[in-house]
Amino acid sequence: MPFNASLRNEWSRLFLPISVLLASVAACSAMPPADAGTASVCRPGNADAWIGRAASAAIVDQARMSSGSREVRLVMPNESADRDMRADRLSLYLDQRALITRTTCG
Numbered sequence: 383m384p385f386n387a388s389l390r391n392e393w394s395r396l397f398l399p400i401s402v403l404l405a406s407v408a409a410c411s412a413m414p415p416a417d418a419g420t421a422s423v424c425r426p427g428n429a430d431a432w433i434g435r436a437a438s439a440a441i442v443d444q445a446r447m448s449s450g451s452r453e454v455r456l457v458m459p460n461e462s463a464d465r466d467m468r469a470d471r472l473s474l475y476l477d478q479r480a481l482i483t484r485t486t487c488g
Contacts, residue, residue, distance in 0.1 A: 423451075423469050423470065424450060424451035424471060424472050425449050426472060426473075426485040426486050427485075428448045428449050429445040429448045429472055429474075431448065432445040432482050432485070433483065436479075436482075437474060437476050437481070437482055442454050442456070445474060449485070451470050453468070453470060453471040453472070454472050454473075454474060455472070456476060457474065457476065458476055459476065459477055463488075468488060469488075472485060472486075473485070473486045473487065
C-alpha cells in the first residue's frame with residue numbers, strides 16, 4: 383500500500399488543534415470548583431434537631447443543610463466509620479430502625 387501524502391498533510395493540519403483542545407479540556411477538569419475558597423464547614427449541633435427521626439432522604443438532606451455541610455455519611459449500627467475526616471461532611475449515626483441517634487462531623 384503506497385504512502386498517501388495528502389493523508390499525512392491532513393493529519394498534520396488537524397493534530398495541533400486537537401492537541402490544544404484536549405489539553406484545555408484536561409486543564410479545566412483538574413481545576414477546583416469556583417467556590418472552593420468558601421468551603422462549607424459542618425456544624426453538627428445544628429443537625430441535632432433531627433435526632434430520633436427516621437433517616438429518610440428528605441430528613442437526611444434537611445440535616446445536611448442545617449449543619450452547613452456539603453456531604454452526609456450514614457453510619458449504620460455495628461459499622462465502623464472510616465478515619466477519613468472531612469470538615470465539610472456530616473455523619474449521621476443510625477440505630478437498627480434507621481433512626482438518627484447521633485450527629486458528628488468528619
